Amino acid sequence: MKYEIDELDRAMIKLLSGDGRMSFTELSSRLNVTEKTVRARYKNLIENDILSVVGVVNPIALGLKAEAIIQMKIQSGMLQTAIEELKNIREIRFITMTSGDYPLLAQITVQNQDEITNILYKLDQIPCIKEYKSMIQLQVYKNTFEYI
Known part of the structure; x- marks a missing residue:
């Protein structure tokens, strides 16, 4: 029930x-x-997995000051493989399937721009990712965990 x-x-x-x-x-x-x-x-x-109470970390306090959103096009029939590969990249903190030309979106949080570049190099090594585009987050104005 x-x-x-x-x-x-x-x-x-x-x-x-x-x-x-x-x-x-x-x-x-x-x-x-x-x-x-x-x-x-x-x-x-x-x-019932409706609520989880966890500590939310302020990434800036940990020295993680650079964030990016990356949209990815995936080879046909390889979506699940791509998701599993992306889960193995520690710096990726969020992965979602989306509609449109780029079916996967990931968000990364790292120390600096060089690390964003390193993540893009890692993505370039995943054969099932056909194309990606990155957007550097310049400023976050709202980040909430309130859904109700």
């Missing part, structure tokens, strides 16, 4: 999106429900 989220679940997710370390006591107080209810809902959200 599929778990259906309701308004209480949504409210919990919204609060935890803003502060993933918020205590069950604080959550129950803000939501006007018992702590037992919050614990049970939290457990259900985790067990």
